[in-house]
Amino acid sequence: MKDDKDQMSTAVTANTGGDEAGKGSVQRIPQGSAPQPTAGWQAYKPGDGYATRLGMMVVVMSYTAFACHHWFYNWVYLRNFLESMFTPLHLTILTNWTYELTAAKILAGGGAMALAALGFFTGYYFIYVKPASAEFLVKTDTELSKVTWPKVTPWFKSETQVWGATYVVLIVVVALTLYVFGVDFILHNIANWLFYGEK
Secondary structure, eight states, rough: OHHHHHHHHHHHHHHHHHHHHHHHOOOOTTTSSSOOOOSOOOOSSTTTHHHHHHHHHHHHHHHHHHHHHHHHHHHHHHHHHHHHGGGGTTTHHHHHGGGGGGHHHHHHHHHHHHHHHHHHHHHHHIIIIIIIHHHHHHHHHHHHHHHHHOOOOOOTTTSSHHHHHHHHHHHHHHHHHHHHHHHHOOOOOOOIIIOOOOE
8 A cells, every 4th residue: 555655656746847847848849830031032942832933933024024114115204203393393403314315225224124123033032032922832832733633635636624614615705705795886876876866
């Protein structure tokens, strides 16, 4: 009986010591549970989410190219806007230098290159470097890899899995086009007859 009591007290003491030791110990968070920050411009999880990240980078650079093209040919509208603000204040000297040919070329080309660099580095940061957005794209790529995609080859053959769906899409598109055209034609003629007296 006494031996049983000694064993029980020993067990209780061991458990208590373990609990107290556990209170002072630091619990480690398993890796992968939260995005880890990266140093500088180092890519977060390089190689993961390759397709999704590359696709998003192509989209970002497409918008950047459009912005560069728009700036190159239309930056003068910004100059005219600033000039309209500076004229009442007699500060047109701030915009007069932009009418020189060399200055105009530098503003057009330099502004387009600056926008290209800004778009590239911004896209690279949010797609490859920033852990939160990069992790989202990596997980998106992982989920897309689990999708069972229908076969599209051989092309334009009846044995492909998307052939029937293609017929349905084409028929619906043609039907909707004819419907919208018909409604627009009828309403256009009615509006001309009611408001302009045209037949």
